[in-house]
Amino acid sequence: MASERVPEVTAAGAASAGKAPRTERGRRTLRAILDAAAAEFGEKGFHEGSVSGITRRAGVALGSFYTYFDSKDAVFRALVRDMSDQVRDRVAPVLKAASDQLAAERAGLLEFLEFVRGHKELYRIIDEAEFVDPESFRAHYATTADRITQRLVAAAARGEVRDDVSDVHAWAIMGMNVFLGLRFGVWGDDRPAREIADTIADLLARGLAPGR
Numbered sequence: 001m002a003s004e005r006v007p008e009v010t011a012a013g014a015a016s017a018g019k020a021p022r023t024e025r026g027r028r029t030l031r032a033i034l035d036a037a038a039a040e041f042g043e044k045g046f047h048e049g050s051v052s053g054i055t056r057r058a059g060v061a062l063g064s065f066y067t068y069f070d071s072k073d074a075v076f077r078a079l080v081r082d083m084s085d086q087v088r089d090r091v092a093p094v095l096k097a098a099s100d101q102l103a104a105e106r107a108g109l110l111e112f113l114e115f116v117r118g119h120k121e122l123y124r125i126i127d128e129a130e131f132v133d134p135e136s137f138r139a140h141y142a143t144t145a146d147r148i149t150q151r152l153v154a155a156a157a158r159g160e161v162r163d164d165v166s167d168v169h170a171w172a173i174m175g176m177n178v179f180l181g182l183r184f185g186v187w188g189d190d191r192p193a194r195e196i197a198d199t200i201a202d203l204l205a206r207g208l209a210p211g212r
Contacts, residue, residue, distance in 0.1 A: 014078045015068040032058040037079045042121020046132045080129045080136040101155030106201035113193040116185030145170045
């Protein structure tokens, strides 16, 4: 499993408007609040979770929360963006290091499965966003699909994948990965992540048609 690292915070995009931290200490506090919010909402859900529960988990005063966020809704919206960014940042290096696009898709799925197994709250938070903040929910998937589309089109130009790839292929790959993460990351880790990644890499390379 890849080693864990403390995720960075994109200050301008995390805190409420006009409340971005200006010091390293402030950024650490913001990171602690976001991590505590992930634990609070992941365990209790948005409606049962509370600002006071977040501050208790983070070990900060209530006033510190309102230094960076206007409300529970605001921290939830920030958390959805933050978790989406964490997935992106975790997967990006292995995509870049891969020898070709099929290897990149395999490596990306493997890294995603490992991430999900350590952050199972991701699914509850993103799923709740559909009802709590539909704009964030849609942005999470749309931006992910856009990134996949861009890398598939670039790979097609290099001759690594079929030349008619489009956003349809990107959404299909993303949907597959999302449900693989749910089954083999959240619901259980009874199969090695590498075995799953190998199976999907073979599927992408050869499809479902019988061999000739």
